[in-house]
C-alpha cells in the first residue's frame with residue numbers, strides 16, 4: 106500500500122488517456138470498464154460516433170508522442186458550412202490562419218488506439234465487462250459486477266473516476282459531503298443519422314467542413330468520417346410542436362425532413378428506420394464539487410463536468426484535465442507523497458475552467474442553431490477578424506481562444522464578455538469592416554481594458 110497504485114473506473118476516452126500518463130510516470134494502473142473490449146467486439150463506442158478534436162485535446166497527445174499516428178485518423182475541418190433553406194451553402198471559416206482548424210475523428214478509433222497504447226506501457230491492465238456499482242471509502246473497496254453477473258470486490262489504493270456523466274465515483278464522493286451538485290438536463294436531445302459515401306467511396310458533401318443546417322429551434326449537423334460517410338446529428342426539443350415527442354411515425358419523419366431539410370433528405374441513408382431505431386440521446390450539464398475525497402479518490406472528464414456538445418469541447422476539456430494531471434502529479438517515488446494536496450490542486454486548477462466551458466457550450470447552441478444565420482452575428486464575426494488582424498496581441502475572437510489556444514477557459518469566457526460589449530457598440534454604428542478606423546478601435550480596446 107506504500108506504493109501508490111491507481112484504479113480507474115471507466116476506460117473511455119479520458120480513462121484510456123489518463124492511464125497512459127500515469128503509467129509513463131511509473132505507476133501501475135488497473136482500469137475497470139463496464140463495456141466489452143471495443144477492439145474485439147463490434148459495439149458502438151457510445152454516444153457520438155465521431156467528434157471534433159481541437160488544440161486543447163491535442164496537447165497531451167502530442168506530449169506523449171502519439172500525434173504522428175493519430176494524424177492518420179483525422180479529417181481537418183476548416184469552418185462551418187452553413188446550409189440555409191433554399192440558399193447556396195456558405196463556408197464560415199473558423200479563423201484567419203491555416204492552422205485554425207479542428208479535426209473530425211472516430212470515437213471508437215481514438216478510444217481503441219489509446220487503449221492499445223496504454224497496454225503497450227506494460228503497466229496498464231484493462232478489465233472489461235466490469236461494472237462498478239459501489240465504492241466504500243472506509244474499507245477502500247470497489248464492488249462490481251462481472252459480465253452482468255456475480256459481484257466482485259476489489260481493493261483500491263487511489264481510485265479515479267473516469268466513468269462519464271453517470272459516474273458512481275462522483276456519487277460516492279458527493280455522498281461524503283457535497284458543496285455543489287447540479288445536474289441540468291437540457292430540454293433538447295439528439296439523434297444520429299448517416300450519409301453513406303458515394304459509389305466511389307467519396308464524401309457526398311464538402312469533406313473539410315462541419316456542416317450545419319440551422320433552423321432556429323433545432324438543427325442538423327454533419328461531421329465527416331474517413332470511410333467517406335458523414336455522421337449527421339439532429340438536435341431538437343424534447344417536447345412541443347417540432348420535437349422528438351411530436352415526430353415519431355414514418356410519415357411524420359418524412360414530412361419533417363421534406364419541410365425543413367429538403368436538400369439533405371435524399372442523402373440520408375435509410376432515414377425513417379435509422380430515426381426510429383437509433384436512440385435519442387439526452388444532454389446535460391453537470392457541475393459538482395468537490396472533485397476529490399481525501400487522498401483516496403478523484404474524478405475527471407465527464408464524471409466531474411459533463412457539458413452539452415455544442416462547443417465540441419467535452420473530450421477536449423477532459424483531455425486538458427489529463428494534461429493538468431501530467432503537469433502536477435509527480436513520477437513514482439519512494440518518498441511519501443501528499444496525494445490530497447495533489448488532488449486539491451488538480452480540482453482547483455480545473456473546476457473553474459470546466460464551469461466556464463459548460464456555460465460557453467450552452468451559449469454556443471443558440472449560436473449554431475440560430476445566430477449563424479443572423480446578419481448581426483456575421484457582422485460581429487467580420488469585425489472580430491478585422492480587429493484581430495490589426496491587434497493580434499490584444500484581441501483573439503472567443504471561438505478561437507476556446508478552439509485554437511490554450512488560454513484557460515475561464516479567461517476566454519471573461520474576455521468574451523468584453524468582446525461582446527465592444528462588438529455590440531460597433532454593430533450599433535457600422536455596417537461593414539471597411540468603415541472601421543484603426544485608431545478608433547485602439548481606443549475602444551482601451552476602453553474595455555483589452
Ligand SMILES: Cc1cc2nc3c(=O)[nH]c(=O)nc-3n(C[C@H](O)[C@H](O)[C@H](O)COP(=O)(O)OP(=O)(O)OC[C@H]3O[C@@H](n4cnc5c(N)ncnc54)[C@H](O)[C@@H]3O)c2cc1C
Nearest residue numbers: 115117118119139156157237269406407417418419420421
Ligand atoms: C452528441 C455528442 C457529441 C459530442 N461531440 C464532441 C466533440 O465534437 N468534441 C468533444 O471534445 N467532445 C464531444 N462530446 C463530448 C464527449 O463525448 C465527452 O466529453 C467524452 O466522451 C468524455 O469522455 P469520458 O472518458 O470522461 O467519459 P465517457 O466517454 O462517457 O467514458 C466513460 C467510460 O466509463 C465507462 N463506465 C461508465 N460507468 C461505469 C461503471 N459503473 N463501471 C465501469 N465503467 C463505467 C463507460 O462505459 C465509458 O467507457 C460529444 C458528446 C455528445 C453526446
